[in-house]
Amino acid sequence: MCGNEALAESAIIAGCDAYFGYPITPQNEVPAYMSRRMPEEGRVFVQSESELAAINMVFGASATGKRAMTSSSSPGISLMQEGISYLSGAELPAVVVNVMRGGPGLGNIAPSQADYFQATRGGGHGDYRTIVLGPSSVQELVDCMPLAFDLADQYRMTVMVLADGILGQMMEPVVLEKKKGRELPPKDWALTGAAGRKQNIVRSLWLPEGALEELNNKLLDKYKQVEKNEVLCEEYEVDDADIVVVAYGVAARIVRGAVSRAREEGIKAGWIRPITLWPFPTGQISRAADEFRIFLVVEMSNGQMVEDVRLAVTGKAPVLFYGRPGGGVPTVDEILDQIRQLTLRPKT
Amino acid sequence: MTVNGFCEEIVIAGFGGQGIMLTGKLLAQTAMKAGKEVTYMPSYGAEVRGGTANCMVVIAENEIACPVVGRPDSLIVMNKASLNKFASRLKKGGLLIMNSSLIDVDPEVDDSIELVSVPADELAVELGSPRSANMVALGAYLQKRGYLTPNAAARALPDVLARRYHKTLPVNIKALQKGGEYTGNNRNY
Known part of the structure; x- marks a missing residue:
């Protein structure tokens, strides 16, 4: 099916x-x-x-x-x-x-x-x-x-x-x-x-x-x-993370692959996956931003949910964006490269 | 792509009408029955008989991140257009199963790629079932990779083949086995 x-x-x-x-x-x-x-x-x-x-x-x-x-x-x-x-x-x-x-x-x-x-x-x-x-x-x-x-x-x-x-x-x-x-x-x-x-x-x-x-x-x-x-949201290894990647839907499962690879490389990465997009998990994301860490939002668009993440973070931390519009699908490697760059890891 | 353990990403490509989607579904079904994690992603849209068709299958021990395959571990190509489109995307050390019945060129691929040329159409014609070339190629692939067997695929075939074609089950099972024997017996592809 x-x-x-x-x-x-x-x-x-x-x-x-x-x-x-x-x-x-x-x-x-x-x-x-x-x-x-x-x-x-x-x-x-x-x-x-x-x-x-x-x-x-x-x-x-x-x-x-x-x-x-x-x-x-x-x-x-x-x-x-x-x-x-x-x-x-x-x-x-x-x-x-x-x-x-x-x-x-x-x-x-x-x-x-x-x-x-x-x-x-x-x-x-x-x-x-x-x-x-x-x-x-x-x-x-x-x-x-x-x-x-x-x-x-x-x-x-x-x-x-x-x-x-x-x-x-x-x-x-x-x-x-x-x-x-x-x-x-x-x-x-x-x-x-x-x-x-x-x-x-x-x-x-x-x-x-x-x-x-x-x-x-x-x-x-x-x-x-x-x-x-009714807010639904899933998160993974956010507590000690230097970088938190936020994504939903199919983009989130690709992010999951990239974050796991980043962890293997010793990068402290985690992810947050909103399941309800409205109501948005503003509270969870805001709490994650209480400690300084980088937020990276990944979407299959040129940036839409990123605005809700910024509203949730309220300027407490930098919120960056990586997207593929028009039918493009980001790969695990592309996202991993973004994570490496933002955490100042050299390309391998 | 998963982090730990076995993970195989496969692209299967050819003409519309060569049974590309069925081949992918069969591979996915076989892997699912063997208890693997699996995703199957067809190219969808304007595919018709004679056009191009491809599908992507990911088989792994752990949860699969992305069903879209950018750089496959293995590639099964049934015609020249598909070879030209996908060969350069193969991972280093990957496996290329090529239908030499319809591809008369040596592919330009990295030296690390293992090339297996299978005259899938000829072998299918020998069985009296020209449309079973896809099964020959899949049998060859499974035998080569070894994590699933052509016989396991034969057992899963009734699940994915539309009931109105079930009379072709015996010959398609033979085609799977024939492909397996071809790579099993030949060392000079």
């Missing part, structure tokens, strides 16, 4: 009731797999006429209280931003998978991490947030899916799984199993037929004076809860 198929099966195991999507490389295996498996399970699969249609179908299905998802790659995700903004305004749960490719524009089909800003800042209009998960292996991509649905339902938010062309296309051994999910609040807001109860209304238009401000403040409280409770 490639990463795309694995995430699709994991979504099915997690109880995805409806999948809506439109093909785009490098995530075509998701709709292809869903088109076969969802009907087998008696659930809904629709290949929509466009990405706009797909995200609005997610809106509709989610409004009825069902678990709905879509997937796409960068240009398609751009088209979905309006819908994600509306989902956020209507406080509807949704899971969106972005298997990132090179951009801007149609770009190319190579793996990329250039949609970090779009994902973590909310690419649509208005004062909203989406929870963003950045898995770094096919297994973690699989594990992300039930978590994404649970987070979406618990907070009534859009959760974006930010993968890339490598994760989507590569194969590695995975374990697919049903795990016990979170205790979730009842969906008493859902449009399930109002017979015998007060009607529910799902909307993102709040015209009366003060109504939208009230909603925005309610969202803010919710986002604060998410920031307090």
Whole structure:
């Protein structure tokens, strides 16, 4: 199974009731797999006429209280931003998978991490947030899916799984199993037929004076809860490190290889890997910056997450950047060279 | 690339239609069944029959950092275009398995590279299955490297071969073994 198929099966195991999507490389295996498996399970699969249609179908299905998802790659995700903004305004749960490719524009089909800003800042209009998960292996991509649905339902938010062309296309051994999910609040807001109860209304238009401000403040409280409770982050040998490399997703596993090699050479290196990109592990990175050490951020872009690292470090330590944009993938050797140079080790 | 222990990074390349992806998947599946850590990364996108195709497989004892192979330990090339594209990327002391049926040149590679020329298409034709050249080449590779055997690959083949082709299992297994025998018996490649 490639990463795309694995995430699709994991979504099915997690109880995805409806999948809506439109093909785009490098995530075509998701709709292809869903088109076969969802009907087998008696659930809904629709290949929509466009990405706009797909995200609005997610809106509709989610409004009825069902678990709905879509997937796409960068240009398609751009088209979905309006819908994600509306989902956020209507406080509807949704899971969106972005298997990132090179951009801007149609770009190319190579793996990329250039949609970090779009994902973590909310690419649509208005004062909203989406929870963003950045898995770094096919297994973690699989594990992300039930978590994404649970987070979406618990907070009534859009959760974006930010993968890339490598994760989507590569194969590695995975374990697919049903795990016990979170205790979730009842969906008493859902449009399930109002017979015998007060009607529910799902909307993102709040015209009366003060109504939208009230909603925005309610969202803010919710986002604060998410920031307090849902940060996920992994770190390795940071305590004694002279240099800490920060990376997420596929870049993080390449960094892991480089840091291990650096340690073998006697360089005190460590790494921090944000798993949730929003909420960002600001606290962990800030704590690591309490002692003076160099931070190196590695991304498959020309530098996006590096800004969040700098906000977390708040000038306490130097934050440098190494990136490969436009579909380039850094190698272990390239990153190791950066680590050597920054710790003033001669090239070998 | 991993730090300690065994790690083999392989690139397999050829024409679309030569079964390059299947060969890579089979290698990955065989290694997984043997309890190794493994990643498989296809080139994806515009690959069609007659175009170029390649895939990257990493097999290791420990966790694999990067599934994208920059400098392979071993290279299996099934046509000339792939040789030209990938030969210079081989690591020093690496292994080059070359399909001499379709490559009529001596590759310009570092002296430290071990070159194994296998007439994969001819050997497959001898078996009456011209499309099994990929299996011949993989058998030759496995026999040469020795950490997995052609027979182990034969056992994993039903897992990766689409069911509608399962009638070709016997001849493909023979092709794996034939490739293995070729490198096992010949010292003058």
